[in-house]
Amino acid sequence: MNSEKRAVGIVGVTGYAGAEAARLVLRHPQLQLVAVQSRSSAAMSLAQSVPSLAGATDLICSGEDAPDAMAGCEVVILAQEGGAAVRTAPELLSAGQKVVDLSADFRLKQPELYADWYGFAHASPHLLEEAAYGLPEMNRAYIAKSRLVANPGCYPTAATLALAPLLEAGYADTTSIVVDAWSGISGAGRASKAHHFAETNENLSPYKVAGTHRHTPEIEQALSIAAGQSIRVSFTPHTAPVTRGILCTCYAQLTEPVTAADLRNVYATRYQHEPFVRVVQNTLPTTAQVRGTNNCVIGVEVDARANRAVIISAIDNMVKGASGQAIQNINLMLGLPETAGLDALPVWP
Amino acid sequence: MNSEKRAVGIVGVTGYAGAEAARLVLRHPQLQLVAVQSRSSAAMSLAQSVPSLAGATDLICSGEDAPDAMAGCEVVILAQEGGAAVRTAPELLSAGQKVVDLSADFRLKQPELYADWYGFAHASPHLLEEAAYGLPEMNRAYIAKSRLVANPGCYPTAATLALAPLLEAGYADTTSIVVDAWSGISGAGRASKAHHFAETNENLSPYKVAGTHRHTPEIEQALSIAAGQSIRVSFTPHTAPVTRGILCTCYAQLTEPVTAADLRNVYATRYQHEPFVRVVQNTLPTTAQVRGTNNCVIGVEVDARANRAVIISAIDNMVKGASGQAIQNINLMLGLPETAGLDALPVWP
């Protein structure tokens, strides 16, 4: 192991998000992947379970015992099924390790929301209070000094980056917000049995509509902070036959007339120092622009006929929507340059 | 020619919509395709220009002179570029032929909208007045006695079928309507040079956002009739990498609380005699369900947390959104069974 690099471990490394985290850590100039865990691939080499990593790592997946397996890691990325990190994270924190959790286990501040939306009573409400919500564009300073970061969901990342400046600036009727979002199929996870190619290809499909998707309270929590008041949104997720990408089209009634140019200025100013957010004009965001990158591209439009802002954001659900953002958070937590290991350009076409 | 069949011609037969109309007429039990026209394929056999029709027709495409080419046709389907039917349709009507126009040339009732949205002064405003808007579910009786039918746009078909019952029943705040729609790439037409596979695949892409798409006034015209008042909507079209299909997710603030079950009853009653509209429950519309068919599947949901109706419709943009609806209109105009030639089941998977 390179002694100048910081040791990272990944629990749940053979799922899509875990594998993506491994890809990023393996090519990060200041991180070293030293331990990986996977229940389904216990004792198998990581490269056998995730063939895209062949030649890049000799690590063997450990099985059940996550904390032991992660001994020696300064930071651990948890990429497990929902509900597992509530048990795993406290042990790692007790051992003095920093934790970035990709699940929803520490994202919501109100413990009772876990019962309502996830069906379990949260066992560590004190950690909910402590955990930093890992959206650096909203929460950078706190993340940097945290030992536990709750990495945001893919849809909440796209929706919050799209709508926060509008809400912060007070331009939106907060009762009017619609978040219409489309995701690639990798968002369903490697274990999904519901996404046979033959049934998914050539199909456009909504799911968990009308406020029933679990990302709803997370979006509302983030947007409520931005607005300074409690907000409810209508969030509708859909899938299209692409592997990666989220395209999020957000609508809000304007409280006062504003031009698209003026609104773009609000966004450009808000994000001027953000390395991964780009506000476009004369063009519109597309997911191909961000594929494989940690970038978020935002288009700011005004439908003057209907007095409505239409804000569109595009991210790669596996990178800015998951593992890339985790690396961004780790960079902050370890005092590394925020963009380290995250400068890939999109492969095009 | 089968003497019992009714003679049909197609102008602009080698575009996607023209070819789809040809496919449907060639397998229609009571229609006979007797004349086809195409400028780009003049003097070529139809089957050479549209290889999917090989073996099914020996027709040769005539070139420029549309009315002469269509002599002997009882009904002519116009599938030309926008702006052409304004010139072609009057000649055909003068010759005593019935016309179904797939372009927007006769869809809008207010002539001045053509200057605003299409950039030309409409040359036949009296025909605008006369033309039947060809959405049978809204306008069946008038279509049946018309000689000129303006076949609706693909997005307006999906949006109107989704929202009309809600507006007719008075449940919607008419200032709050958002129509978020996604289309397959065939909607761009065969001549599009902007849809190279390598740049379109694995991409989610909005276009003509914030009320700039030409289908906006058409949607508003249809929904205003349903609501009995003038309505403006925010309509945002997008493309996903599928060949066919429109998935339209519509949002409207409710004027009074209503359950999804009650709202579904409103829709089920409204469409109970419609052969091509199906209101689903316990499932959601997807485009794979309607691919290759003239069906529209509608899902009716209520986001009670936000007091908002979420209505989702799925159609095949080339069939119910174009050429299938044209056949449905011809069936009505000729007194044939409305479903004749339109009973295909979706190919699945």
Next chain:
Amino acid sequence: MNSEKRAVGIVGVTGYAGAEAARLVLRHPQLQLVAVQSRSSAAMSLAQSVPSLAGATDLICSGEDAPDAMAGCEVVILAQEGGAAVRTAPELLSAGQKVVDLSADFRLKQPELYADWYGFAHASPHLLEEAAYGLPEMNRAYIAKSRLVANPGCYPTAATLALAPLLEAGYADTTSIVVDAWSGISGAGRASKAHHFAETNENLSPYKVAGTHRHTPEIEQALSIAAGQSIRVSFTPHTAPVTRGILCTCYAQLTEPVTAADLRNVYATRYQHEPFVRVVQNTLPTTAQVRGTNNCVIGVEVDARANRAVIISAIDNMVKGASGQAIQNINLMLGLPETAGLDALPVWP
């Protein structure tokens, strides 16, 4: 039930091939679907398990007991897992019913091949002898008088139609035959868990190479009959990210120089009366040309530099490669027009 229609049943109706058979029977002018069976969807409505059939049938799937469930059927289509028809078919035949089996259970004439390639000792070798191999272009007369038809595999259908005329005419060095074939993902079946969209999309993938795929002996059996001598081929299957279609490129060293034009004449003559086979020139077969149809398109080329014939065939694996061919066989078995219910044109684009 329409008394003039012939009663058909489908065992294993909720798999892809079973569902496709149901689609075809439901729109067949002279067949009536009267009974369906599915273990996984026992007691469910067929339209619930196969939503593409919604509105077209009220049939309920029976569960385990296939022969009882099929009482009253003149013909039964077996679309079960391999190995099941060996048990099911004899009972149906004993009850006086005709059977078309979509599995490989009755395709191979030599019983010992089942032990070698399928891992079971065949329990009904006398039925192997009796069963008609259901490729009408090779075996029409015998199929027409049979009570048991072994419907060919998808790859063998494409490969045999491509190579039989070449072998019958004696132009091929029979030791030199290579069959390189590519299939859509529906060929893997509905139960496949190995075809997650995210891992299948944007991937070209060989499998069961170097003579290890079970269709190898079936191809060799059919080609050996055509050649009048025992033949071995190198068959390599691959998958590409399409839902349907097989594109089969076959290579054979020529025994004597022949031009492409002359060879095309051999094919054109061989298939001149075949309603579903089309030999093309000036163009090449593609799967889009045959999608959703029972057609096979064949391109005949000669690589004069290498003295090699290159024969390319395209079929829809679910239609001519499975359920459409089953309908073609039933038409023959029942004395109906061979093309009845099989005249769909491909949906294009």
Next chain:
Amino acid sequence: MNSEKRAVGIVGVTGYAGAEAARLVLRHPQLQLVAVQSRSSAAMSLAQSVPSLAGATDLICSGEDAPDAMAGCEVVILAQEGGAAVRTAPELLSAGQKVVDLSADFRLKQPELYADWYGFAHASPHLLEEAAYGLPEMNRAYIAKSRLVANPGCYPTAATLALAPLLEAGYADTTSIVVDAWSGISGAGRASKAHHFAETNENLSPYKVAGTHRHTPEIEQALSIAAGQSIRVSFTPHTAPVTRGILCTCYAQLTEPVTAADLRNVYATRYQHEPFVRVVQNTLPTTAQVRGTNNCVIGVEVDARANRAVIISAIDNMVKGASGQAIQNINLMLGLPETAGLDALPVWP
């Protein structure tokens, strides 16, 4: 400009291969992109014409005058249309610059082949003699000391890496070689108008079959060198609906019986020091494994029943098949580590 980096220019930068070269140079630790040229985007910013590069470069495309535009470059990558480099390269070489040409203009050693296959008399036959064929695995030493490198075609790269060890070892009947190859659509180039998504999706399509594709003599030239004798092959290219990737399945009659394990050893030994070639066992090459990377994965199989080797290779046609190999060649020409700037892991899924 970083004074330690080596200056690189790209002519034809807005085509797919040029843009890919720009992506790679912009992230290369020891190269600096200092000049770009594009006729179609003259005076436009590179990032406007290739939006995936937004934020990574401020370069403006120069227009017609390539040599002037490339002043100051140590190496120039030519990514123009075929036939242009014959004119451009001599001027750049005269100015003392090194050239890597992505077109076929300098790949073939026999000038008369240009008349036969490309339709022009080659204007610089002495440069044909001088140019290094840029396949490092076959020609590393000569590339390293060359000032003009003819970067191989995508299909020849895949076919040569697959077959060279077999031919070098003398195992193949050299009259029996079949190269059946499938490519993603990016191979058609950005200017292609024949690849509308709606007609390309869900389609498997052969093209330029039976020895008519221009890569045929290039494959034969490379394989003849490997075999030590003149070879002719049957090469058939096809397209599948993926953006990137070549999957090449090669067949050769064996001159003597050899097991797959033994043959794999031949390949493993041949490529043991190659950083970008990986010979697999217990698995098969797929294009997803190499997407976005400069790797070539090779599967070595023997069809013992037919006494035939089946060798399968997978590359990314835009990287190892084009611009990545150009960077590999530049690394060699400039004495840099061969893998510099080429260590990306495939994005998966």
